[in-house]
Amino acid sequence: MTVSNDKRAASRAILETLGVGKVFGATRALDDVTLRVAPRGIHALLGENGAGKSTLVKCLAGFHRPSSGQIMIGGRERVLRSPRDAHAAGVGMVYQHFTLAPNLTVLENLVLAVPDRNGVSARRIDWKAERARFAQQIDELPFDADLDVTVSSLSSGQKQKVEIIKQLCLGPRILILDEPTSVLTPDEADEVLGTLHEMTRDQDLAVILITHKMREVFAYADRVTVLRGGRVTGDDEIGALDADALSEMMIGEVEIAKSPERAPTAADNVLLRIENLSADNDRGVRALDDVNLTVAAGEIVGVAGVSGNGQTELAQVLAGQRRAMAGRIQVHEEVYSGTRAEISRHGMHCLPEEPLRNACVPDMSVADNLAFRHFDRPEYSLGGLFMRGAPLARRAATLMERFNVKPREPRLPMASLSGGNVQRAALARELGEDVDILVVTNPCFGLDVAAVAQIHAQLMDARNAGTAVLLISEDLDELLTLADRLVVLFEGRAVHECTREQADRRGIGQKMTGY
C-alpha cells in the first residue's frame, strides 16, 4: 500500500489504532494491532475467547492503557487515561454483563449514568426536568423505554436496550458493544442489531460489535476485523468474505474434532424421569413450576430457554444442590434423592454451569478435584477409610491425558487453570467412567471453537454409548446441533416440546419468550 493510500484511509477513519500492543505480566494480549473504523457503519470484531477482542476495546474505552502504539480518534491522537477520557472523546461502551442498578427505575439509572451538561455532580436532582430531558432524547432514538419501570422487572432484551440508550444519551461517535446478543433470543438480537444498523446509515455513528457469532457478522456488519492470539489475522469488507475464510482467520490451522455420527438408538428405555418438579430460587420465589421430563438411554434431551427461566434451579435440584418443593425424580424407575450411594449405584453425574464455582474446590489441586467421585471406593482407599495416594494420582494423570487438560500438572490448584481447562477437567471427572445419566449445563460457555467441538464430540459419544443426556443450554445453536428432543422452559414451566426433526429456530425462539 502506498503512502497516499494510507493517508486517504486515515482521513476516512473516525477511530484508528496504530500498532497497539498490551502486555500483562508475561502475557502479550495484543500485538501490533492496527484497526481503522469508518465514521458510519457496523465494524465487527471477531475472534475466539482469549483472542484479545475485549482487551482491545478496553483500551479504546479507557480501562487499559496500551503498552505500545497510538489511538487516534477523529484524526487526533488521544491518551485515554480513564473511561471519562473515553467518554469525552466520544467513545461509549455497552458491556457484556448488565451494569444497571436493578432496584432503580430506568429514569434513575439514566440520571445516575449521564451527567448533566453543567458537569456539576453534587446537586439537587430536578426529577421533572430530568424526565423531560430523557423523554425527549429517547424520542429521537429508534429505541423505546418506559422510564418508570424498575430495571429488575425488565427482560434481558429490554435491559440491553436501556444499556444502549444510556450510552446513546451521551452522544457518542463510536459505540462499542461487547457480545451484546449473548443474553438475547434470536428475535431480540435481530431487533437490536437491525436498529443499530439503520442508525449507522442515517447519522455519524460507528458501531464496533464484538461477537463470535458469524451469523450476526454476515447479517449486520459492514466490515470485519479478525483477531487471533492478540494479532490481526484478517480485515476486509464483509462482501469480500465467506464463512470458510472467516473461520480460518479465526481459528487458524487448528484441528477441529469431528463430531461422531448420531447413531440410531432405541429411545424407549427411560433412565431419568422428572415428575411434577417444582423448586424455589434463592429469593424464595417459585422458579421451577410443575415440570415433567423424561430422558431415555441413548438420547440427548435439550432444555432451551432464555437465562433465568428455571434452568439453573432444574440443574441444581438434579445435582442435589437445591431442595425440590414438590414432585420427584426417578432414576432407573427408582426414587432418587442424590445420596452418594445412589449416585454411584445409578451412575448419575451432573456437570453444572461455571464448574469452578459450582462443582470444584478452587484451592484444592486438580488431582484432588478429579478424585471427588471415587476417592472412597475400595480401589482407592483402604477399607473406605484411608486415602491411597498412588492410585488416585495415577487416575488423575490418566484423566488429564484423556481429556487434554493443560498444563498437565495435577498438583496445581484448580483455580489456576484457564476456563476451558477447568471445564475439561470437570468433564473428565463426570465422564471419566461409565455413566448412565449425565446432566450438563452450558458446557461450552466461553470456550473456543476447538474446545467446543471436542466437548460436543464427547457428549455425542456418550449418547451413542447409551447414556441418557440432559443438556441444559442457553445456546440454541448448540441444542439444535446435539439434541434429539427439545424442551423449552419459560418462567419455570415446560411450555413446548418437539423432536429434532420438528425443531425450527424461529418457533423455538418465540416459545422462549412466552408466545
Add this chain to the structure above:
Amino acid sequence: MTSHPGLRLAAESVVLILATFAATALLFALFVAAAGAPPTGVFYDIYLGAFGSWFSWQNTLTRAAPFMLAALCTALPARLGLLVIGNEGALVIGGVAAAAAGISLNGVAPLAVQVGMFVAAAVAGGLWIAGALALRHYRGVNETISTLLLNYLAIALLLWLVGGPLHDPASLNKPSTPSIGSANMLGDMPGMSVHWGLAYGVIACALLFVLFRYTTFGFAARIIGGNVRAAQLNGLAVARITLIVGFLAGAAAGVAGMVEVAAVHGRANESLVAGYGYVGILVAFLARQNLAMIVPVAILLGGIEASGGLLQRHFELPDATTTVLQGTLFMLLLASESLRGRIFPIRVQEAN
C-alpha cells in the same frame, strides 16, 4: 512456572508470622517501658520463666495442655470453613459434666471414674458445639455469634449448678461442687510434674491430624470446607460430617475442662472460667488452623503464661501483663491477614 504456588504461599505464611512476632515484640517493649520496666530484662525473664529450666518447662507444659485441647475447638470447624469461638463454653460445660460424673461414680475404681469423667466431658462439650453447628446447618444461624453467646450461657449454667443442685455446703466463699476425691485425680505423668492432660492434648492433636490429613472423612471435610456446592454435587453427607466435626471440636474443649477438674482443681467452680478457651482461639489462629502446628504454638503460649509470675516478682508488673502480650499478638495476627497475597503475589494472567 518458576516456583510452585504452594511454596510461595508457605513462604508468605512464614514471613507473615515472623513479622507479626517482631511487631508484637516492639509494641510490647513500648508497653513495658511505659510501665517502668526495662524491655530487655522483661524479655529475658519471659524466656527464663518459660523455657529457662526444667522447672519452668514443666510449668509451661502444664499450662499448654488445656490450650491444645481448647484450640481444637476452633481449628476443627475451620476445616469446614466455620468460625467457632465457643471454646470457653464447651470447656466449662465439659468441666461441670466431668465433676458431676466424678461425684456420682464415687466409690468405683479410680480408672473407671476417670473414664467416666472423660466420656461425660467429651459428650457434654461435643453436644454443646454440635448443637451450634446443627443450628447453623439446618437454620442458617451464624455459628460465630451463637457459640460466643453459648459461652455466657455455659458460665451461667456453671454458676447456677455450683450454687444449687451440685452445691457443696462446705464451700463457703467460693461455691463449688463436692470434691471428686483425691484418689480419682489424674495425677502426673511418670518422671515429671506435668499432669496427664498434656498427653491428652498431644494425642488428640496427632489423631485428629491423621483423621483430617489421611482419611476419606478428612478429604470429604476439605471438600465441604472448600465449596459446599461441590460437596452436594458429589452426594457427600454434609449434615452428618458437619455435626461430627462439631462434636469432635466440642469434645476436645470439654476434655480440657475435665483435665482442669480432674488434674488441677479436684472440683468444678468458677476457677474453670480462666480464659483458657479464648487462649485456645489465639492458638488456633497462630497455628493457622493447622492441627500439627497447634502443639508447638500451645507450648509457646503456655510459656508466656508461665512467665507471668516471674515478671510480677522481678519488675512488679501487673498480673495482666502476659494478657496484654497475648492480646497484642492476636490483634497483629488478625491485621497481618490483610497482607496475605501481597508479599509474594501470584501473578494471574488477566482474563480476556
